[in-house]
Amino acid sequence: MANKGPAYGMSRDVQSKIEKKYDDELEDRLVEWIVAQCGAAVGRPERGRLGFQVWLKNGIVLSRLVNSLYPDGSKPVKIPDSPPTMVFKQMEQIAQFLKAAEDYGVVKTDMFQTVDLFEAKDMAAVQRTLMALGSLAVTKNDGNYHGDPNWFMKKAQEHKREFTESQLKEGKNVIGLQMGTNKGASQAGMSYGRPRQIIS
Numbered sequence: 354m355a356n357k358g359p360a361y362g363m364s365r366d367v368q369s370k371i372e373k374k375y376d377d378e379l380e381d382r383l384v385e386w387i388v389a390q391c392g393a394a395v396g397r398p399e400r401g402r403l404g405f406q407v408w409l410k411n412g413i414v415l416s417r418l419v420n421s422l423y424p425d426g427s428k429p430v431k432i433p434d435s436p437p438t439m440v441f442k443q444m445e446q447i448a449q450f451l452k453a454a455e456d457y458g459v460v461k462t463d464m465f466q467t468v469d470l471f472e473a474k475d476m477a478a479v480q481r482t483l484m485a486l487g488s489l490a491v492t493k494n495d496g497n498y499h500g501d502p503n504w505f506m507k508k509a510q511e512h513k514r515e516f517t518e519s520q521l522k523e524g525k526n527v528i529g530l531q532m533g534t535n536k537g538a539s540q541a542g543m544s545y546g547r548p549r550q551i552i553s
Contacts, residue, residue, distance in 0.1 A: 374477035375402050382504050383483050389500035391417045406473045411436050412446025418483075419453040422490050422497050429453040444471055451482075458493075459485045 377400075384397060384405070395417060398408030409415055416430040423429060430449045437443050447467045455464065463485035465478035487505040490498040516524075 368474075371475050371477065372402070374475075376477070376480060377401070379480050379484070380405050383480060383487075386487055386500045386504055387414060387418055387483075390421045390498070402476050403473065406470065406476055406479075409470060409479065411443045412450055413437075415450040416446055416453075419450055419457065419486070421499070422457060422486070424495075424497060429456060440471075447471060454482065454486055457486065458489045 380400075380402075388395060388397065391414070395414050396408070398404040413432060413436050416432050420428040420430055420432070430446075430453050433442075433446075437446055444467050447470055451464055451467070455461065459482060463481055465475065465482045469475040469478045484505065488508055491502050491505045492508040
């Protein structure tokens, strides 16, 4: 991790806007879910953005979280016996979590970057990723989700419809408004400003 000095000017403004996106109430909900999903062994963070970041920083809690969403015997992330202390190992553990979350179904636009968590650059992005992961777990409803299902929004499901041949034929006789209509279409009363003055 590089040493960073204080930010000034526009950099400071941008960083303060990013930090304002962080939601303390959402943090409480996510902590409750992670503890319910992984068990009390993961502990609890100190309240606040930095406490949440320190809790997740080494990647172990995140790895346990994503592993708990898979059935026994098919855990996607290997968790070391002792938490990694070297920076590159911690960042590698976070990267493994991100790969497993993507394989689980979280879309790339909902994913945070490793530095967003490791250097606390954008903890709101970390919250978004965890929300997307929780929503997918609730939606899949495969028995691996633990916690209150109301903590997350359920994703929209495909609702396939079957039509008979007669219904399909009837649909061809209907002229929808997408085809266009001329009812009410008139240029009466329209004016485009003063007429051009031609002086000879």
